[in-house]
Amino acid sequence: MNSKENSADGPSQKRRHGYTEQEITRRLIEAIFEQRLPPGERITEAKLAEIFGVSRTVVRASMGKLSEIGVFKKTPNLGYTIAAPSRAEARMMLDVRKMIEPGMVHSIALTRSAEDLERLNHHIATEEAARNAGDRSTLVRLTGEFHLKLAEISGNVYLVHILTQLQVLTCLAILVHAESETGCPRDEHSSIVRAIAVGDGEKAAAKMAHHLSHIADELQLDRPRPEPSLESALQWLGGLGRAS
Amino acid sequence: MNSKENSADGPSQKRRHGYTEQEITRRLIEAIFEQRLPPGERITEAKLAEIFGVSRTVVRASMGKLSEIGVFKKTPNLGYTIAAPSRAEARMMLDVRKMIEPGMVHSIALTRSAEDLERLNHHIATEEAARNAGDRSTLVRLTGEFHLKLAEISGNVYLVHILTQLQVLTCLAILVHAESETGCPRDEHSSIVRAIAVGDGEKAAAKMAHHLSHIADELQLDRPRPEPSLESALQWLGGLGRAS
């Protein structure tokens, strides 16, 4: 978090405004996408306030909203951690996305403009560039943002809002549970765009449904242990205790 | 805003805490459901703080979150109003619900337990009672909560969250635009539950899709004027000016 152009602006020169709450929220989400804030990491109001050069009041509002949507886990009077979604939670968020996104691309396929296609193709080209360059953290961010771009193109503000939340959470789930942290698989995005381009809503929806299923597959099948829960950890410790 | 059972809970007994942020948020949403907070109403932090007997700090957090999800409209440095969704916004929120809720009931139809059906039937009976009693504000709240109950039964926390937001917004849209403010039409709810009861996911989804379309119809067809926008109003005034 080296965002201290702040440190150069003179010692006692009073900034009219520090970062605003929305800017802070945006930066935190960005940091998660780029894996600078790993799931499970503990984080305090005071620390963030210092980093952004504002009082706790402002970061508190931001962290409150991020907690509300499940990006931070907050335990009262204790503190915050970056969420580390369980497999069950990951499945739930992908279930919701499976309800939403196929319908969304179906709708888009029937209404898309030339400019929309331009944007989508450009985005996919950028994805490919990052993939070829081996820039993993950028790739994860971009593949996530693809889905948000679709929401924007749909023109539905509520979709943008909802999918932004779900996308951040999905990103965290992938970081926790997926083996290959490459974000969305290969070129499924481009096949979705192709279906949109020819106006085939059904096909676009089907492709999107498959795409989301593939993401879900990665989360559920990779690791052998079904759920490294606290319960099993305690059981393990108990067995150890008895053995020694 | 007559929600002062507060005045009954002991005169000078010092509450360790006043209302918590979540309680305040819940009550505000409840008040909207019951039409004690009409769309367009202006509302200030100080006023709410006084009503709930807490400082601005707490209500501010609550109002911030409500603004985030679009229930309040907030203009910086000026104030808040209860949202009065435009027809375009109403259409968008119902579009999203059409993407989500049919799939949701489809899923529920395949997994519902006897207890789930019990809860749903009980809720519908309560709805009917309110309808027969002519208790309109309770009816609006209950018909809205039916959809939330479904989300709860699905067991998906993200669905509960998302639909809670959309439901409140839909309620506001209905209050602004619908002719008959009776909430959800007749006994469409019970036909959905019947399909769920027999495990027919396809039928439940279809019924829900129709149900949501009916709500959308009410919002778009009732009033003659397509959109009483500021633009058209100015144009009208302009014409008047030239004519006089």
Place this chain on the structure above:
DNA sequence: GTTTACTTGATTGGATACAATGAAAAGGAC
């Protein structure tokens, strides 16, 4: 050595004071 009670430290929770903002009213010049 184990348990209990107490202290301490770190962190959030909430209230208050003050600054910043913008709208509307008041005042003055022409």
Place this chain on the structure above:
DNA sequence: GTCCTTTTCATTGTATCCAATCAAGTAAAC
């Protein structure tokens, strides 16, 4: 009277202070 400036006022925005809470460590009792 109209236009421009100034003042005032209501409201939000931010910082700071202190209280509340919980965990963990410490000391004392048995």
